[in-house]
Amino acid sequence: MRAEAVKSSETFIDPIEKHFYDIIHLIGEDPEREGLKETPKRIAKMYREIFSGLDEDPAEVLGKTFPAEGANDIVIVQDIPFYSVCEHHFVPFFGKAHIGYIPNGRIVGLSKFARLVEILARRPQVQERITNQIVDALEQVIQPVGAIAVIEAEHMCMSMRGVKKPGSKTRTIARRGIFAKDNGVQEERFFRLLEKE
Ligand SMILES: Nc1nc2c(ncn2[C@@H]2O[C@H](COP(=O)(O)OP(=O)(O)OP(=O)(O)O)[C@@H](O)[C@H]2O)c(=O)[nH]1
Numbered sequence: 024m025r026a027e028a029v030k031s032s033e034t035f036i037d038p039i040e041k042h043f044y045d046i047i048h049l050i051g052e053d054p055e056r057e058g059l060k061e062t063p064k065r066i067a068k069m070y071r072e073i074f075s076g077l078d079e080d081p082a083e084v085l086g087k088t089f090p091a092e093g094a095n096d097i098v099i100v101q102d103i104p105f106y107s108v109c110e111h112h113f114v115p116f117f118g119k120a121h122i123g124y125i126p127n128g129r130i131v132g133l134s135k136f137a138r139l140v141e142i143l144a145r146r147p148q149v150q151e152r153i154t155n156q157i158v159d160a161l162e163q164v165i166q167p168v169g170a171i172a173v174i175e176a177e178h179m180c181m182s183m184r185g186v187k188k189p190g191s192k193t194r195t196i197a198r199r200g201i202f203a204k205d206n207g208v209q210e211e212r213f214f215r216l217l218e219k220e
């Protein structure tokens with residue numbers, strides 16, 4: 024591979040730009056050719072966007088909750104689409120998240136589930152961690168009777184490179200409270216209700 028390209032760092036607004044300028048050179052391309060000239064800047068801007076979840080706190084996103092006396096049965100928000108970045112290869116993995124919980128006097132605004140998935144996905148991640156962080160955030164903020172999250176995703180690092188198996192899906196699950204304690208009774212209900220879709 025080539026040596027690092029020479030361009031004064033003053034010409035870069037974002038330090039990420041400088042590093043991508045060098046990477047483009049190192050792979051054997053010309054970072055000064057017209058089509059690539061603005062690419063380091065675009066990538067820097069994109070990285071600030073797709074990793075913006077690192078600056079956000081899941082508990083804060085769910086922070087606003089509401090009382091709901093008598094709401095003591097399962098609530099499911101399903102098919103929340105997301106795009107994340109695999110922390111091993113820095114290529115996308117994407118799919119859908121399904122979240123269920125049984126309230127314990129307090130409920131969460133429905134949009135906040137999508138916001139929660141969004142900020143957890145906008146970080147370098149592994150699928151298992153996002154799944155667990157979803158239920159941990161719910162536990163922390165509203166102490167539900169139980170919480171469950173399922174994520175189904177395709178990993179580009181398995182599709183476009185490496186083992187090259189496009190279409191293969193990974194499913195992860197995380198359970199807290201009653202979902203982990205009642206020998207699968209609530210978990211089975213959750214999956215039955217999901218299948219109704
Ligand atoms: N458990 C888990 N593994 C992941 C996730 N995303 C990517 N991986 C895996 O991370 C692993 C990294 O394995 P390594 O052997 O260190 O890297 P590699 O040589 O590039 O592996 P290959 O992908 O098999 O070519 C691979 O098996 C990926 O499939 C994820 O969200 N969860």
Ligand SMILES: [Zn+2]
Pocket residue numbers: 109110111112113114178180181
């Ligand atoms: Zn990967």
